[in-house]
Amino acid sequence: MTEDFLGRCRAIVGASRVLSEQIDMAPYLTDWRGRFTGRARAVLLPASVDEVAQLVAACAHARVPIVPQGGRTGLVLGSVPDASGTAVVLSLRRMSRILELDTTNRTITVEAGAILQQIQEAAGRAGLLFPLSLAAEGSCTIGGNLSTNAGGTAVLRYGNTRDLCLGLQVVTPGGEIWDGLRGLRKDNTGYALRELFIGAEGTLGVITAAVLKLYPQPKASTTALVAMDSPERALSLLSLMQDQCGSNLTAYELMSDFCLQLVSEHFPHLPRPFVRSHAQYALLEVSSSESEEHAVALLEGAIEAALEGGLADDAVVATSLAQSSGLWQLREHIPLAQASAGKNIKHDVSLPISQIAAFIAATDAQLAHAFPGCQVVCFGHLGDGNLHYNVAPSNGVSHEAFLGNQDAINRIVHDSVARHDGSISAEHGIGALKRDELQRYKDPVELNMMRAIKGALDPLGIMNPGKIL
Amino acid sequence: MTEDFLGRCRAIVGASRVLSEQIDMAPYLTDWRGRFTGRARAVLLPASVDEVAQLVAACAHARVPIVPQGGRTGLVLGSVPDASGTAVVLSLRRMSRILELDTTNRTITVEAGAILQQIQEAAGRAGLLFPLSLAAEGSCTIGGNLSTNAGGTAVLRYGNTRDLCLGLQVVTPGGEIWDGLRGLRKDNTGYALRELFIGAEGTLGVITAAVLKLYPQPKASTTALVAMDSPERALSLLSLMQDQCGSNLTAYELMSDFCLQLVSEHFPHLPRPFVRSHAQYALLEVSSSESEEHAVALLEGAIEAALEGGLADDAVVATSLAQSSGLWQLREHIPLAQASAGKNIKHDVSLPISQIAAFIAATDAQLAHAFPGCQVVCFGHLGDGNLHYNVAPSNGVSHEAFLGNQDAINRIVHDSVARHDGSISAEHGIGALKRDELQRYKDPVELNMMRAIKGALDPLGIMNPGKIL
Numbered sequence: 001m002t003e004d005f006l007g008r009c010r011a012i013v014g015a016s017r018v019l020s021e022q023i024d025m026a027p028y029l030t031d032w033r034g035r036f037t038g039r040a041r042a043v044l045l046p047a048s049v050d051e052v053a054q055l056v057a058a059c060a061h062a063r064v065p066i067v068p069q070g071g072r073t074g075l076v077l078g079s080v081p082d083a084s085g086t087a088v089v090l091s092l093r094r095m096s097r098i099l100e101l102d103t104t105n106r107t108i109t110v111e112a113g114a115i116l117q118q119i120q121e122a123a124g125r126a127g128l129l130f131p132l133s134l135a136a137e138g139s140c141t142i143g144g145n146l147s148t149n150a151g152g153t154a155v156l157r158y159g160n161t162r163d164l165c166l167g168l169q170v171v172t173p174g175g176e177i178w179d180g181l182r183g184l185r186k187d188n189t190g191y192a193l194r195e196l197f198i199g200a201e202g203t204l205g206v207i208t209a210a211v212l213k214l215y216p217q218p219k220a221s222t223t224a225l226v227a228m229d230s231p232e233r234a235l236s237l238l239s240l241m242q243d244q245c246g247s248n249l250t251a252y253e254l255m256s257d258f259c260l261q262l263v264s265e266h267f268p269h270l271p272r273p274f275v276r277s278h279a280q281y282a283l284l285e286v287s288s289s290e291s292e293e294h295a296v297a298l299l300e301g302a303i304e305a306a307l308e309g310g311l312a313d314d315a316v317v318a319t320s321l322a323q324s325s326g327l328w329q330l331r332e333h334i335p336l337a338q339a340s341a342g343k344n345i346k347h348d349v350s351l352p353i354s355q356i357a358a359f360i361a362a363t364d365a366q367l368a369h370a371f372p373g374c375q376v377v378c379f380g381h382l383g384d385g386n387l388h389y390n391v392a393p394s395n396g397v398s399h400e401a402f403l404g405n406q407d408a409i410n411r412i413v414h415d416s417v418a419r420h421d422g423s424i425s426a427e428h429g430i431g432a433l434k435r436d437e438l439q440r441y442k443d444p445v446e447l448n449m450m451r452a453i454k455g456a457l458d459p460l461g462i463m464n465p466g467k468i469l
Numbered sequence: 470m471t472e473d474f475l476g477r478c479r480a481i482v483g484a485s486r487v488l489s490e491q492i493d494m495a496p497y498l499t500d501w502r503g504r505f506t507g508r509a510r511a512v513l514l515p516a517s518v519d520e521v522a523q524l525v526a527a528c529a530h531a532r533v534p535i536v537p538q539g540g541r542t543g544l545v546l547g548s549v550p551d552a553s554g555t556a557v558v559l560s561l562r563r564m565s566r567i568l569e570l571d572t573t574n575r576t577i578t579v580e581a582g583a584i585l586q587q588i589q590e591a592a593g594r595a596g597l598l599f600p601l602s603l604a605a606e607g608s609c610t611i612g613g614n615l616s617t618n619a620g621g622t623a624v625l626r627y628g629n630t631r632d633l634c635l636g637l638q639v640v641t642p643g644g645e646i647w648d649g650l651r652g653l654r655k656d657n658t659g660y661a662l663r664e665l666f667i668g669a670e671g672t673l674g675v676i677t678a679a680v681l682k683l684y685p686q687p688k689a690s691t692t693a694l695v696a697m698d699s700p701e702r703a704l705s706l707l708s709l710m711q712d713q714c715g716s717n718l719t720a721y722e723l724m725s726d727f728c729l730q731l732v733s734e735h736f737p738h739l740p741r742p743f744v745r746s747h748a749q750y751a752l753l754e755v756s757s758s759e760s761e762e763h764a765v766a767l768l769e770g771a772i773e774a775a776l777e778g779g780l781a782d783d784a785v786v787a788t789s790l791a792q793s794s795g796l797w798q799l800r801e802h803i804p805l806a807q808a809s810a811g812k813n814i815k816h817d818v819s820l821p822i823s824q825i826a827a828f829i830a831a832t833d834a835q836l837a838h839a840f841p842g843c844q845v846v847c848f849g850h851l852g853d854g855n856l857h858y859n860v861a862p863s864n865g866v867s868h869e870a871f872l873g874n875q876d877a878i879n880r881i882v883h884d885s886v887a888r889h890d891g892s893i894s895a896e897h898g899i900g901a902l903k904r905d906e907l908q909r910y911k912d913p914v915e916l917n918m919m920r921a922i923k924g925a926l927d928p929l930g931i932m933n934p935g936k937i938l
Contacts, residue, residue, distance in 0.1 A: 104704060104823035105854075106711075149657050160655060162664075163632065178914040183821040185853045186629060187892040188618050188668055189899060189907055190937055191919045195631075195664035199657055216712045235573060242575075243685045246758025247716040289715030290767070298759070352652040354573035384654045385574075423656040430658060438658055445647040449926060450660045456925035457918060468659055 005062040012054045019043040028089045031080050039085035047094045049208045057175025065465050066090050068202035070144030073136035076431030078201045078467050092143045098122050106214040107183040112143025112207050128214040131158035143207050149199035151427030156383035157250040162198045167211035173458040183211045202464040204457045220292035222299050223285050223324040227278035227314040231357040234282050237311045244302040251285035252383035253331050259379045262337040271326045273316040283331050334379050342399030344392040345409045349417045350426035353385045363416040386426040430468045474531040481523045488512040497558045500549050508554035516563045518677045526644025534934050535559050537671035539613030542605035545900030547670045547936050561612045567591050575683040576652040581612025581676050597683040600627035612676050618668035620896030625852035626719040631667045636680035642927040652680045671933040673926045689761035691768050692754050692793040696747035696783040700826040703751050706780045713771040720754035721852035722800050728848045731806040740795045742785040752800050803848050811868030813861040814878045818886045819895035822854045832885040855895040899937045
């Protein structure tokens with residue numbers, strides 16, 4: 001049976017594109033953070049949507065589970081197979097072409113395996129902006145971004161990946177091709193299938209291509225780091241910035257003092273903008289479609305108002321591209337500094353913005369009570385209500401040993417998220433890693449609707465089984 | 470059976486809230502444009518989500534079809550029952566409360582029967598903006614706006630209704646309550662159910678409440694009317710405006726000369742901004758979060774560049790609120806002028822923006838060939854690729870007689886839309902009116918997925934049958 005099946009796959013894509021030796025498959029089977037290695041029957045490497053459709057039909061015929069895979073940079077084990085060895089990995093990496101760039105419609109049409117950075121660069125060469133931006137952009141694929149509805153640093157102004165996509169091409173679990181590659185900003189002809197496939201983590205079908213929105217490139221942007229004594233004041237500053245800068249406010253990130261301490265410990269060459277330390281820091285970016293002077297004037301005006309109004313204790317406004325980039329590096333080095341310090345227990349949560357201060361205070365207190373001395377590395381996209389709320393051991397306790405508390409700490413953090421009307425996965429998705437947590441926290445009515453949709457679109461249950469549901 | 474069923478409904482909401490006499494039901498049975506009057510077993514008027522859930526459960530038990538209804542201002546017969554008299558109308562109008570306004574999270578939570586204008590006003594009183602704006606805002610309900618994913622005049626900057634909603638409460642076809650009233654800007658915990666219910670026109674469940682996004686109110690906005698000789702140049706001007714004004718460009722509407730002729734014929738008191746006539750006019754609005762001077766300078770600068778670059782032949786920039794409002798009235802009176810002139814054959818289409826000029830040229834030519842002398846009333850939200858492309862008879866031909874050509878004209882226009890990769894319903898939805906057109910133009914793979922979802926979520930087929938599918 002397996003040989004018949006693999007023979008069929010070889011007939012479709014050629015023998016060299018069906019990897020079944022362990023040594024060839026290995027790079028496709030391990031989560032990039034190295035936490036889990038699965039097994040697979042084969043790795044399939046199609047080069048066109050027709051090949052994908054034929055492969056999926058062959059899998060459906062043989063009841064072989066399919067794990068669609070892009071750049072394998074996900075954080076929740078969504079794109080690696082389980083340990084059973086029954087599934088095939090369907091890698092989209094050979095389908096990486098940019099199919100069309102329409103400067104008048106401001107859209108770009110790409111295959112699912114295109115690397116995010118290649119798309120950004122293609123847009124840039126046409127004088128336009130594809131705003132999706134995240135740490136893995138040099139290796140993640142747009143198919144993965146779409147399947148996980150990726151977030152990143154530009155959500156405040158441009159939305160999540162779902163908001164950046166106008167059309168999809170999808171191979172259904174039955175091996176049919178849905179041509180939904182529309183470049184329309186308005187289309188009320190039936191159910192929101194595009195929105196449904198986006199964020200479904202490959203459990204409803206295989207995204208093979210997409211039409212993405214492009215934007216005018218801002219003429220300039222400028223950055224500031226603002227210090228304050230509490231998350232409450234960071235939230236008041238956010239409100240003030242939104243009122244004064246409107247959609248020119250393109251980023252608003254929060255970092256606690258402990259985050260910056262970690263960064264300066266592990267990356268001592270990075271700037272230390274303030275002489276004394278403050279409890280919280282907000283990293284702000286203001287962009288302008290007009291001029292650099294306009295961006296600077298807007299940012300400086302708002303910060304002056306913040307200092308006068310007592311919303312900020314100190315502030316540094318970047319006066320050069322190099323300074324802007326230095327401030328962003330502080331933010332971007334937090335995950336790296338964390339990793340250097342040792343493994344910790346990570347959470348990617350979102351909250352109503354009005355609940356953030358209460359959430360941080362309550363959760364910090366509960367953790368301090370249960371795990372005295374534990375250290376919270378709290379940073380994130382405050383403008384979107386998205387916190388990366390990570391927990392490290394107290395000084396002197398081994399990071400490895402501390403990981404034994406993962407379940408207890410998840411419970412404290414996620415229970416607190418639920419009490420504050422938040423989400424246990426803001427931008428990373430569910431994958432295999434958070435499936436049990438989803439069962440625990442999601443409304444049963446909602447879970448039942450999700451299962452009904454899964455059963456309707458994938459009646460054989462072959463699409464990325466064990467992920468999400 | 471009917472009496473048992475109505476008795477059960479009366480027990481749930483009280484006898485006075487179950488209308489079953491023809492005279493009481495009449496206002497709920499007719500499409501507001503007066504094109505169709507259906508029949509119903511009863512009109513149900515619940516006052517709470519629990520009552521809705523119990524009524525829907527009673528309907529499911531008795532296999533009684535349900536037609537959810539809001540302000541009954543839809544244009545595609547989506548909210549009136551068919552002629553069979555088997556269905557009940559479930560009116561959400563008694564559920565019109567504003568439940569919460571969170572100024573820090575910038576969200577408002579409302580019941581489905583709340584009138585759009587009440588929501589706009591509640592946001593305004595808090596110094597915030599709910600940007601959804603359309604002609605029927607004084608009588609349409611937010612539940613109807615959500616169920617049809619309404620568009621309107623602010624889509625260019627703020628998106629369609631789907632983009633303005635963070636959370637929903639829905640009564641499922643089985644009579645369960647899904648509490649998805651989340652106020653989160655990021656939430657990747659499973660399938661996009663919110664997006665799916667939005668735009669489903671009541672065929673998957675009953676939306677009973679929603680959490681909506683609010684925005685900072687712009688400090689000022691200003692308007693201009695620009696004249697040019699072709700749609701191509703209107704599109705070039707759109708590109709220039711987007712580059713120079715970014716997200717400060719909050720509206721970009723197109724009107725042909727014939728539209729303005731109609732308006733000045735039927736509403737002679739309205740301004741006539743230009744001495745001589747031009748082929749096309751663009752109505753532009755620029756808003757600023759900074760000041761009126763900023764908005765005016767941005768708009769004037771861009772228009773100067775357009776005149777210098779030969780993208781425009783003439784332009785009027787409003788110098789007062791009254792002038793702005795006068796220019797907007799020209800646009801807003803087009804549908805009224807049309808109605809005064811007599812019935813015509815309407816289309817609500819969208820296209821990739823890069824295809825619009827070619828679409829107009831090709832469709833105009835085909836219609837002129839098939840119906841010599843017929844007059845095209847073409848206007849719409851050019852920035853969104855959305856045209857209202859309406860066809861009136863040649864001078865001297867009766868409008869009533871001309872309506873006999875509806876099918877032939879629909880075929881010409883919609884075939885042309887399909888050839889130019891567009892949509893046959895940009896913002897009005899499908900309802901009962903465009904159901905056959907949908908079957909004709911939609912990819913069968915997509916239709917099958919829609920049917921599968923409908924069958925999974927509404928296995929008894931009681932939710933708004935005959936609409937969309």
